[in-house]
Amino acid sequence: MPGTSPTPRARASMADVGRLAEVSAQTVSRYFSGRGYVSDATRARIEAAVAELDFRPNLNARSLRSGRSHTIGVLAVGPINYGTAEILSGLTSRAQATSYAMAIAQLDLDMADPASRAQIRRALDGLLSATVDGVVVMTPYLGLEDLLEGRLESVPAVTVSGRPRQEQDSVTVDSHAAGVLGTRHLVDLGHTRILHLAGPTDRNEANDREQGYREVLAEAGLEPLPLVRGDWSAASGHVAAMAVAPGTFTAVAAGNDQMALGFLAGMRERGLGCPRDFSIVGVDDMPDARYFAPALSTVEMDFARLGRVAIDMLRQRIDSGEHVPRTRLEPRLVVRDSTAPPG
Amino acid sequence: MPGTSPTPRARASMADVGRLAEVSAQTVSRYFSGRGYVSDATRARIEAAVAELDFRPNLNARSLRSGRSHTIGVLAVGPINYGTAEILSGLTSRAQATSYAMAIAQLDLDMADPASRAQIRRALDGLLSATVDGVVVMTPYLGLEDLLEGRLESVPAVTVSGRPRQEQDSVTVDSHAAGVLGTRHLVDLGHTRILHLAGPTDRNEANDREQGYREVLAEAGLEPLPLVRGDWSAASGHVAAMAVAPGTFTAVAAGNDQMALGFLAGMRERGLGCPRDFSIVGVDDMPDARYFAPALSTVEMDFARLGRVAIDMLRQRIDSGEHVPRTRLEPRLVVRDSTAPPG
DNA sequence: GCAACGTAGGTTAACGATAACCCATGGCGC
DNA sequence: GCGCCATGGGTTATCGTTAACCTACGTTGC
Known part of the structure; x- marks a missing residue:
């Protein structure tokens, strides 16, 4: 078949489609936007032309002219760990479902380095x-408020997992409540010497969970033990297990599941079993946690939902032009085999 | 201070900057692109105007006119699991470093549903x-070749973890080699009854790993045991452990670390210990694997590097206009405590 | 019988940036 | 003295789309 588009040439434009369908480019635009009247006969001719030319509208031109891009930007600071991946998953699925495009900028950088802010x-x-x-905006780090504040006025923004005091345009899974739930579970079982294996100092969520731990102990009239700190990784949980003095505690409230995993491994190496010698509770309820040894009691955080809600809030913020109230998703305690009464 | 921009108004354009700096918009464009001559004095005036107006170039307009967007699209089919998250991380970091923007479309859908293809x-x-x-393009599923083939001619594309037979514009961590390494390790230890806990049938990587397993057994003159299949999740590994007949095997080559985790948990529930009663080797070497009980022997897959290489290849493909040869990253065996000689 | 409205579609200009082209000036080689 | 190139910068047209406005015809209500 000679003559069948040897090289597909450059992209077709609406004007090209219009020429083939014998209408103006504007009518093609109307066909795509649904605004305005297009007869069935014209519609059919346009559809044929679109198929023939393999036409796809140029979103750059559309955005330039209309001022709207139907694109949501995602700024993610920090590594893509379990929680981040789940949030991302929620964001993309909801964006896709509402036919928003997504532009992502993720940067995993050393927050101690002043160049990071730039x-x-x-x-x-x-x-x-x-x-x-x-x-x-996904910035789990403390102290980025001022950086973003001046910047985020020109565009609707929703903060995910942000600082606790932001009362508008923010959504989070309540980390304070997670700390409370896990620790209270240990207290309810009768533990009195409860260790907190905390996340990094500069992370909002780590501090919120620690705060929850402290409040429950205070309520129960218990003395908090010296804090042990990790970096969310199983490796850091393992290091912590090697560092703690056995016998000084009967239970551990870990900042997340992965540190709990490392801690369990470290204690096992030292000949200490769970829940025989100590109890431990995590935070996250990652799918793997049920299959740790022993099955990990933990606090479920629905991060995928967090992502979906973030998109919903942002869309509402965009459409209404008004700020939206803070949303706080509630975590849920999941009791498995890593927690038992002391002794 | 009256007069200091009451409302920031609309975004400033290069024409606005030019007006303030007393040059033409074209000179402002030259300043940003670096093409053409701009004197130091003019440069300084432009910089001042840019700062004053908080000017940011409009990428839509730039792309429309220049035909290049400096944006890379990522199409990810399937859930964001450990491997996908790592690849994504590599992609974003490399894109960021080379100042490419990234647009992502991720969709986690039921491949059995015919609507998925649409x-x-x-x-x-x-x-x-x-x-x-x-x-x-990240499509770990079989049978998407035809779907993409007609579509991907109009734009440079690199396939990640794609079908094995694609000899150009593709990069992968060799899953066949991973299957070989893991299984050979078990054979070298003296195991003869080796089970394969495979991933989903419709996933390329699952089939490649299975193929590697089969080849090693054939080489060693061993009979493969009936295949047990999971879906990559720890839960499916657990189910598999409950289903297998103990005594029929002494070692397991698992398709990934998470299924190995679930399998370990299931066997533990049945009173069978590793490596005392059986050996198991995974694939991925996710950071948690070292802290499983026991520490998991596995095959390291550098997915983050895979992502970085994908960006490098795509950039080369874009800049040169020519196809780039397939890249295959080599996995690496990591021996820990879950594998030991039989008996 | 005609105003008002619904239907169907064309024309023109503009979004913001850059490619292509043009015009000056000054210095240097020969 | 003249051609040539480096420097510094302006003008014009254009990328593909859509907002705004306009035309024209047919129906309906009163």
Whole structure:
């Protein structure tokens, strides 16, 4: 078949489609936008032309002219660990379902390095240059408020897992409540010497969970033990297990499941079994936690839902132009085999 | 201070910057692109105007005019599990480092549903409409070749973890080699009755790993045992452990670490210990694997590097206009405590 | 009988940036 | 003295789409 588009040439435009369908480009635009009247006969001709030319509308031109891009930007600071991956999953699925496109800037950087702040700023500028309709900001780190504050006024934004005091345009799975639930479970079982294996100091969620732990102990009239700190990783939980003095505690409230996993491994190496010699409770309820040895009692955090809610809130923020109230998702205690009464 | 921009108004354009700096918009464009001559004095005036107006170039307009968007699209089919998250991490970090923007379409759908194919097509169309300079396609599923083939000619594309027979524009961590390494390790230890806990039938990587397993057994003159199949999840590994007949095998080559975790848990429930009663080797070497009970012998897959290489290849493909040869990253055996000689 | 409205579609201009082209000036080689 | 190139910068047209406005015809209500 000679003559069948040897090289597909450049992309077809609405004008090309219009020429083939014998209408104006504007009518093609109307066909795609649904605004305005297009007769069935014209509609059919346009559809044929679109198929023939393999036409796809140019979103750059559309955004430029209309001022809206139907794109949501995501700024993620920090590594893609279990929680982040779940949130991302929720974000993309909800965005896809509401036919929003997603532009993502993820940067995993050393927050101690002062250059990091400049990098975050650049990444955000990049998203804004792409004229996103709104931004989802995932910055679990403390002290980034001022960095973002001046920047985020020009575009609708929703903060995920952000600082606790932000009362608008933010959504989080309540980490304070998670700390409370886990620790209270240990107290209810009768434990009195409860250790907290905390996450990194500069992470909001780590501090919230620690705060929950402290409050429950205070309520129960118990003395908190010296804090042991990790970095969310199983490796750091393992290090912690090697460092603690056995006999000084009967239970551990871990900042997340992975540190609990490492801690369990470390104690096992030292000949100490769970829940015989100590109890431990995690936070996250990652799918693997049920299959740890022993099955881990933990606090479920629905991060995927967090992501979906973030998109919903952002869309509402974009459509209404008004700020949306803070949303706080409630975690849930999941009791398995790693917790038992002391002794 | 009256007069200090009451409402930031609309975004400033290069024409606005030019007006303030008393040059033409074209000179402002030259300043940003670095093409053409701009004197130091003019440069300084432009910089001042940019700062004053909080100007950010409009990438939509730039892409529309120049035909290049400096954006890479990522199409990810399937859930964001450990491997996907790592790849994503590699992709974003490399893209960020080379100042490419990233548009992502991830969809986790039921491949049995025929509507899924239409959804994938729509997602890809969405990326192409956004005029990305190139696409990274992550489709671990079999049978998507035809779907993508007609679509991916109009734009540079690199396939990640794709079908084994694609000899160009593709990068993968060799899953066949992973199957070989894990199984050979078990054979070398003296095991003769080796079970394969495979991943889902419709996943390329699952089949490659199974193939590696089969080849090693054939080489060693051993008979493969009936296949047990999971879905990559720890839960499915647990189910498998409950289903197998103990005594029929002395070692397990698991398709990934998470299924190995579930399998270990299931066997533990049945009173069978590792490596006393059986050996098991995984694939992935996720950071947690070292802290399983026992520490898991596994095959390391550097998925983050895979992501970085994918970006490098795609950039080369975009810049040169020529296809790039397939890249295959080599996995590495990591021996820990879950494997020992039989008996 | 005609105003008002629904239907169907065309024309023009503009979104913000850059490609292509043009015009100056000054210095240098020969 | 003249051609040529480096430097510094302006003008114009255009990328593909849509907002705003306009035309024209047919129906309906009163």
